[in-house]
Ligand SMILES: [Fe+2]
């Protein structure tokens with residue numbers, strides 16, 4: 001098992017590769033359903049691509065079976081049953097892959113084999129898609145607990161990268177990043193060094209686009225979505241099985257935001273109006289990727305059991321902290337529990353030159369809904385575990401256990417990088 005001192009395996013690439021498989025299986029099914037049927041050049045291009053995909057999937061599974069699972073077996077005897085299930089899935093999927101390969105070869109030479117290929121793809125999806133999901137939901141968390149990042153990186157390089165030619169890697173790289181967002185793009189392309197990356201991304205881009213136009217049609221945009229537009233508002237909702245007032249008290253105690261937020265590391269009330277009331281201010285210290293920043297926030301709505309709202313305070317003297325976002329929680333009784341809505345709205349955008357810098361440094365801020373969802377899920381976990389109520393009373397610093405004093409404000413900030421700071425969040 002991994003130790004606390006070593007970073008755990010980063011398994012995100014598994015979901016990204018699986019998504020590429022899901023994406024092209026769906027595209028293939030769509031082309032096969034379309035009327036009129038594809039003409040000969042598209043038929044050949046599609047058949048060839050499916051044969052390539054089955055070969056890729058075969059390598060993917062054999063890499064897992066021979067390279068990854070043995071390491072997990074060795075490091076985590078408790079994972080045996082799950083690993084056996086993964087291998088059994090692979091054997092079942094192998095049989096359906098062979099059917100798809102045979103049907104694609106048949107379709108390549110004869111359009112009448114379209115129906116056969118369609119059936120073979122459906123049969124493959126029935127066994128493959130649940131497997132991919134289970135591997136992501138159950139197996140990858142076990143892998144991350146068992147292997148260190150270095151072990152994962154070693155096996156990834158040895159089994160999935162070093163065993164392939166530059167041409168194979170170039171084709172794969174473009175296929176994997178087709179349509180992905182900035183985060184997934186970065187995770188994928190950083191699997192190779194800068195020089196190889198430059199070569200792979202530039203030499204193989206045009207051939208990939210041409211091949212896609214041939215099999216899917218010229219209208220399909222296969223570019224990675226690197227510049228997602230900034231979403232200036234959004235919300236996430238979750239039902240939690242406890243009364244609204246308990247949830248309200250938990251979120252209004254901002255000193256515990258760090259227990260639920262993916263980015264906030266600590267929060268403390270500042271001198272002024274009573275903690276948790278309208279006008280009360282607090283400072284949140286955040287960290288994401290390599291950036292650290294802190295912001296002052298002010299409570300703007302405090303209606304116990306119904307609504308708690310605060311915004312980041314715009315600092316017009318500091319261009320980095322000019323922006324402002326409102327964050328709110330609303331609570332609505334629903335059956336035995338409460339429907340909680342967590343939402344955000346950017347009231348003042350960062351200065352324009354900083355926007356593109358931020359979108360590059362912190363792409364997850366282009367759309368805050370996934371983070372809000374994580375926050376609500378953590379709130380639900382606290383409700384289930386009975387840990388909604390803090391040991392320290394509201395208004396006390398989560399770090400020191402006492403109310404923060406004016407001179408505390410400069411303390412934690414001294415060592416924090418403001419150059420790499422970003423704009424939103426408490
Ligand atoms: Fe996999």
Ligand SMILES: [Fe+2]
Pocket residue numbers: 061064086090131135
């Ligand atoms: Fe697998």
